[in-house]
Amino acid sequence: MSGAGMDNMQLEATDRSPAIDFKFDEAVFTITGESYPEDVSTFYGPVTERLFAWLAEQSPESVVFNFELIYFNSSSAKVILGIFDALEECAERGVNVVVNWHYDEEDDTMEELGEEFGEDLEHATFSMKKFSA
């Protein structure tokens, strides 16, 4: 395990929660699927706790974060905004942070949401990635 000193984190997607694939050793993080868990805090609590601690403590050369979401509710949006903030703070410290927002080419809503989320990033690099389902 390289510098991270942490196990990778993998959660399978359920009906209401996305798949989590956090490769701390490679500094590549991916959230895929739909997000409207019954209790947002219960689902995202352990995930963000480890992520935020890692982002605050480690100083990797670069970090890649992929959002591949189909749908998320307002509480999940709050969590995502929190992740954006943490990534932006990390970038502010000089880490090369790339945030990729993947969206279905036919999904205007996800495209607009991505643009909305990305507009506040100043230090991190934000890029919209269209895919066809």
Place this chain on the structure above:
Amino acid sequence: MPGGLFAREEKVAERASGVLSEAGQSVRSDEMETLLKGYDKLLKQTKKLMRISDRSEAELNRIAKALDEKNAVLEALSGKLSKYLSPQIYQSIFTGERDVEITTERKKLTVMFSDIKDFTSTTENMQPEDLTALLNHYLTEMSEIALRYGATIDKYIGDAILLFFGDPTTEGVTEDARRCLLMAGEMQQRMRDLSLEWRDLGYERPFEIRIGINTGFCNVGNFGSDARMEYTIIGGEVNIAARLEGIAEAGGITVSQETYSHVKDFVEATALAPIAVKGIKRPVTPYRIDRVSRSDDPNSPRLRMSYDGLRLVADLEKLTGAERAKAAEDLTALLKRLKA
């Protein structure tokens, strides 16, 4: 989530109140800056979340509206389609009770066949528009009566009507047959009224209909292919109803022995010479219905009562003299016991 979804914001508020209580009126500018930064972030997030939420709501509204419109279209469409089906069939399909698939069942049904006597020769001098109006008027009137008695209208075949009792709902074989006969009686009565109306309208030769009724086991259900099916009945017993209709007099009702056995309490009938029906081995004895007296008519001389545990058939015209007195005595005693 440790501290919950708003842990960060709560921390800012906590800090603010801490700073305030420590510093009293004078707040250090670096503390103030931290608080402001936290507040700005919160404001930004709130605005963003609000926009997201508004957008979701708008999207939901749009979908709900589109669904409403689609539902209205479907409703109108199903309303139109329903007229091509008997109401019971429509109901049972739309409530999900019945699957739309090729399946049939064997059931004891009472089947009625009717047609207009000498339809072709009666109508050959009529204008097509007049004929259409007259035929539709006749079918409308007959269907209204049929549906009121709970019949399943199978189909109209030109001027003929095929309907039955016993599927998709049944009141029991006897009650099904009884309803069918009462319905047929009312149809003939209505035809007599209608012929006066039609004569007034200038139709020289008003319609007269013949009715045949039979009770027996038929195959009922959806026949056809997956692409085009028809809910109908088939079987030799259906042919018997058609044959009985063929030998009925104009304005008359002819029933089979089986039907007669279920309705004999409240009809007067004459047995006719047995007939042979193609595909049926046994000879069929037709009964010409001479009179239908509704058992629920309080002035009818014929009474019929049927409960589980009590069955009563009375013909007050027949019951005279000493027998009538004895019957009254017995029934009074029975009444006493019933009320005890």
